[in-house]
Amino acid sequence: xxxxxxxRINILVKGIGVxxxxxxxxxxxxxxxxxxxxxxxxxxxxxxxxxVQRFEEAVETxxxxxxxxxxxxxxxxxxGNHTYILDTHILLLQDRMFYEGTKKYIASELVNxxxxxxxxVGKITATFDTIEDEYLKERARDIYFVGERVMRNLMGLSxxxxxxxxxxxxxxxxxxxxxxxxxxxxxxxxxxxxxxxxGRTSHTAIMAxxxxxxxxxxxxxISHRIxxxxxxxxxxxxxxxxxxxxxxxxxxxxxxxxxxxxxQESLMTFGRLPAVTRDGSHPxxxxxxxxxxxxxxxxxxxxxxxxxxxxxxxxxxxxxDLPSEDEQYEAYxxxxxxxxxxxxxxxTLDAGADKIATSLNVAPESNPALGMRAIRLxxxxxxxxxxxxxxxxRAAAHGNCRIMLPMISCLTELLAAKEIIEEVKSELAAAxxxxxxxxxxxxxxxxxxxxxxxxxxxxxxxxxxxxxxDLIQYALAIDRVNxxxxxxxxxxxxxxxRMIRHVSRVGEARGIPVGMCGExxxxxxxxxxxxxxxxxxxxxxxxxxxxxxxxxxxxxxxECLELTRQAFEMSxxxxxxxxxxxxxxxxxxxxxFLDYAGAAA
Amino acid sequence: xxxxxxxxEKTMTIGNQLxxxxxxxxxxxxxxxxxxxxxxxxxxxxxxxxxxxxxxLLLAATPGSQILVRAQGPDSVKAxxxxxxxxxxQEPNAN
Numbered sequence: 001x002x003x004x005x006x007x008r009i010n011i012l013v014k015g016i017g018v019x020x021x022x023x024x025x026x027x028x029x030x031x032x033x034x035x036x037x038x039x040x041x042x043x044x045x046x047x048x049x050x051x052v053q054r055f056e057e058a059v060e061t062x063x064x065x066x067x068x069x070x071x072x073x074x075x076x077x078x079x080g081n082h083t084y085i086l087d088t089h090i091l092l093l094q095d096r097m098f099y100e101g102t103k104k105y106i107a108s109e110l111v112n113x114x115x116x117x118x119x120x121v122g123k124i125t126a127t128f129d130t131i132e133d134e135y136l137k138e139r140a141r142d143i144y145f146v147g148e149r150v151m152r153n154l155m156g157l158s159x160x161x162x163x164x165x166x167x168x169x170x171x172x173x174x175x176x177x178x179x180x181x182x183x184x185x186x187x188x189x190x191x192x193x194x195x196x197x198x199g200r201t202s203h204t205a206i207m208a209x210x211x212x213x214x215x216x217x218x219x220x221x222i223s224h225r226i227x228x229x230x231x232x233x234x235x236x237x238x239x240x241x242x243x244x245x246x247x248x249x250x251x252x253x254x255x256x257x258x259x260x261x262x263x264q265e266s267l268m269t270f271g272r273l274p275a276v277t278r279d280g281s282h283p284x285x286x287x288x289x290x291x292x293x294x295x296x297x298x299x300x301x302x303x304x305x306x307x308x309x310x311x312x313x314x315x316x317x318x319x320x321d322l323p324s325e326d327e328q329y330e331a332y333x334x335x336x337x338x339x340x341x342x343x344x345x346x347x348t349l350d351a352g353a354d355k356i357a358t359s360l361n362v363a364p365e366s367n368p369a370l371g372m373r374a375i376r377l378x379x380x381x382x383x384x385x386x387x388x389x390x391x392x393x394r395a396a397a398h399g400n401c402r403i404m405l406p407m408i409s410c411l412t413e414l415l416a417a418k419e420i421i422e423e424v425k426s427e428l429a430a431a432x433x434x435x436x437x438x439x440x441x442x443x444x445x446x447x448x449x450x451x452x453x454x455x456x457x458x459x460x461x462x463x464x465x466x467x468x469x470d471l472i473q474y475a476l477a478i479d480r481v482n483x484x485x486x487x488x489x490x491x492x493x494x495x496x497x498r499m500i501r502h503v504s505r506v507g508e509a510r511g512i513p514v515g516m517c518g519e520x521x522x523x524x525x526x527x528x529x530x531x532x533x534x535x536x537x538x539x540x541x542x543x544x545x546x547x548x549x550x551x552x553x554x555x556x557x558x559e560c561l562e563l564t565r566q567a568f569e570m571s572x573x574x575x576x577x578x579x580x581x582x583x584x585x586x587x588x589x590x591x592x593f594l595d596y597a598g599a600a601a
Numbered sequence: 602x603x604x605x606x607x608x609x610e611k612t613m614t615i616g617n618q619l620x621x622x623x624x625x626x627x628x629x630x631x632x633x634x635x636x637x638x639x640x641x642x643x644x645x646x647x648x649x650x651x652x653x654x655x656x657x658l659l660l661a662a663t664p665g666s667q668i669l670v671r672a673q674g675p676d677s678v679k680a681x682x683x684x685x686x687x688x689x690x691q692e693p694n695a696n
Contacts, residue, residue: 088627091654098655124655131661135619139658142623 009244013222015194017239018205020543021214022257023192024250025169027230027243029115029223030177038151040115041167042229043106051106055113058153059093062146066090085142092146097124111228114154121147166190171232175223177204187211192234194241196223198486207291208236209541212298216241218486267591270550271303279556282531286549287342287539289517293331296338299542303549306342308465308539309404309517310335312388313351322384325391332395340399345465345517345539346392347444348385350374350406369479374407379416389424396436403439404465409447414460444517446470451499458510465539466503468518472496490573491520492580497529497568504533513537524551524588525580531557532564547591554587606638609677612669616689621662623654625687630654632683638674640684651684 029040043051070086092098098120105116121143128140166172166189176197190213198204198217208215214236226232226243233242233253237260242249276283287308288299299307315323315331323331336344351373365371378385392403403421408414421441428435445451446467454464468491473480475496478489490496500516507514515537520526522540524547530538531552540548563583570576585592615621633640633652640651642660644667649656651670662668668688672680 084624084627087631088623088654091627091630095653095655096650097653127659131659133620133661133663135622136658136661136663139623143655 009246010249011225011243013194013219013225013241013243015216015219015222015239015241016198017215017236018198018217019193019208019211019213019215020237021192021212021260022236022253023171023214023234024245024253024257025171025191025232025234026167027173027226027228027232028166028170029226029228030172030174038114038118039112039155039166040118040228041112041170043110043112045110048107048110051111051113051116052103054154055102055106055116055150058113058150059099061153062149063090063093065149066093088142089146089149092143093150098143098146114151115228117147117150117154171234173223173226173232187213192236193217194219194222194226194232194234196220198480209543212543263590267546267550268302269546270553271301271546273303273549273553275549275552277531277552277555277557277560279558282557282560283536284531284552285537286545286552287345287515287517287537288542288545289522289539290335290542293334295542296335299545300339302542302545304342304542304545306339306400307335307344308515308537310344310346311350312347313349316349316351322387325387328388328391329394332392332401333398336395336399336401343400343402345402345404345442347404347406348375348388348392349378351377369473375405375413375417376407379413379420382420385417385420386424386427389421390428390433390435393424393428393435393437393439394433396439397434401436401439402442402463404442404444406444406467407447407470408443408445408457409449411453411456411460414443414457418460445503446474446518448475448499451475451503454503454506455510458506458512461512463513463515464503464507465515465517465537466500468496468500468516468520471499471518472520475499490577491523491526492529492567492576493573494568494571494576497576500530501533501568504535508534515539522548524548524591525577525584527551528555528560528563528580528583529567531555532560532562550591551588606674606677608671608673609681610669610671611681611685612667613685613688615662615664615666615668618664620664620666621657621660621668621688623658626654626657629657629684629687632687633680636674636676636680636683638672638677638680640670640672640677640680642684643669643671651680 030038066086066089102113102116102120105111105120106113109116124143125140128137128143131137166186168189170190171192171194172190173194174196177193177195192213193204193208193215195204195215195217196219205215205217214234216234216236216239219241222241230243231245233245233249235253235256245253274283275286285305286303287306288302288304289309289311290296290299290307291311291314296307315328332346372380392401395401405414405417418441425435425437429437440462442463442465443450443457443461444467445454445464448471450457451471458464469480472478472489472491472493476488476493478485480486480489504514514535516530516535517539519541521530521538522544527548538548563580567576567579570579617625630652641648642651642657644660644662647660648671649660651657660668670681670684
């Protein structure tokens with residue numbers, strides 16, 4: 001049955017289901033070469049000439065490029081003396097071991113050009129590793145750079161084209177995917193992801209959910225166990241991946257796929273209903289977190305009332321230059337106008353950490369999560385910040401818009417940002433531009449220090465929104481994409497619950513609304529506690545909305561207050577989690593089984 | 602394709618500080634492309650094409666090590682002399 005030399009069937013691998021649904025398709029291996037992707041797939045014998053030609057052209061382009069670079073360096077240039085290294089790279093590109101070796105690999109292994117380049121470069125660099133001389137050993141870097149240059153050409157990265165098209169029915173298998181990688185994936189050909197790294201709250205998981213693509217993460221070494229072209233089943237609800245499924249298994253999963261589809265359909269009816277507790281005492285505004293303009297329709301279809309988090313950094317990603325004011329204005333205007341009169345909360349650029357936009361030329365940092373990112377980056381590059389603010393303030397004239405600042409850690413940063421916002425307003429007024437001067441300003445509370453001084457910050461803003469993903473990461477000192485420690489990442493850690501309660505109380509005392517836009521808000525297990533703490537403004541991944549609305553409509557405030565009281569009496573995350581999950585399982589057995597069991601495992 | 606003629610060989614010592622490094626290997630390949638003869642470099646029993654920069658680098662010929670240059674073809678003697686000039690030359694600030 002299976003077409004690889006591995007003759008076992010129905011190999012079951014268990015990971016964490018992070019985005020529901022079932023997919024049956026063909027494995028495509030994606031490896032990261034520096035920041036980019038090297039897609040891998042199997043080709044037919046008749047495609048060999050085409051792949052070889054793609055490779056030859058990619059090398060030719062690389063050689064031409066190196067020659068151009070070299071010719072532009074003047075003899076008096078500081079580099080003038082070292083241009084020989086460009087000659088070395090040209091010779092490496094033309095070297096038989098690399099050039100003929102790659103072509104031979106394509107033909108003998110029947111793989112695409114990118115895969116062949118990655119393999120051949122890998123083999124050559126491995127040989128260099130055996131050299132003892134440190135200087136000569138370092139030359140492995142040169143062949144690596146050369147390979148990378150060819151890879152970029154193959155994948156069309158120097159032009160604006162996105163990642164090379166995947167064959168239809170692809171299931172992406174990878175060690176890790178950055179949000180930038182994920183952002184470039186084409187939805188029409190990709191059915192699912194199965195990833196070694198990451199947990200439920202990694203950005204890949206978040207994006208898989210917003211792309212509505214089934215995904216399983218935390219599979220440890222699946223990228224080594226699966227070969228390109230293998231038939232696989234991915235069940236994003238239970239976190240199960242099956243390699244080489246037999247016809248029986250495929251039949252069962254086709255059935256499950258159908259059940260899942262029908263369930264989703266039935267759930268959708270809740271999206272259209274208001275989110276108010278059964279006793280009618282506590283109405284909740286449910287908004288959507290989005291990253292792309294084209295998600296607005298989907299968000300509304302799933303029942304969102306406005307956008308609680310528009311992640312603007314995706315406008316900055318996957319490109320060389322920075323988006324212009326007009327380009328940004330157009331994106332914001334579309335989202336704001338579409339949702340009017342419901343509010344749209346625009347988060348100013350939150351680039352940095354694992355989301356860095358290449359166009360910003362940020363120097364590599366040893367600890368990007370604690371580095372130059374978000375508001376720090378914006379205050380450090382006022383032009384960049386002002387361009388975005390101009391676009392937002394102009395777009396705000398088309399509906400109900402709020403500005404939200406990410407990563408604020410002290411009052412000084414907030415005051416500096418406010419000053420820039422006022423400057424931009426004066427400039428827009430002086431230029432006679434149409435804009436909305438009374439845009440509400442809020443903070444994304446995600447740094448523990450900001451939570452601690454919430455009372456001091458509250459005086460300066462109109463609203464708070466708690467960004468739980470980063471807040472938990474910073475408060476618990478856990479990198480949520482580190483597979484060795486992310487088991488410690490728990491939304492229901494007593495410390496997290498206490499921080500959230502604190503912010504909620506400050507908001508009440510100071511009279512400013514407190515919302516939540518982290519993943520925590522969209523996970524049904526947390527919702528009773530959030531209601532119990534008084535939250536009336538939740539923003540989440542659009543796909544989570546129907547289930548959260550269903551839950552809110554089924555519970556009473558008394559029930560939520562009682563669950564909250566009991567949870568606050570417990571002193572460890574796990575018992576709290578188990579307690580709330582048991583409650584969820586009992587109250588919503590069908591939903592729990594279909595959409596939640598795997599995700600919570 | 603094969604070059605006719607006598608096989609010439611010469612043993613030489615790597616003179617510059619960094620060994621048969623990228624710059625020398627590059628210069629060697631560029632120079633050898635002007636010769637029609639077949640030239641190889643042997644070190645510790647490993648024989649590589651003198652027109653392959655990867656091959657030359659992978660020889661890991663460190664300063665002071667000995668290599669054997671073997672050439673076959675019409676301009677063999679000149680090719681070997683060119684290589685000797687390149688590897689025995691002591692470059693003070695080679696990179």
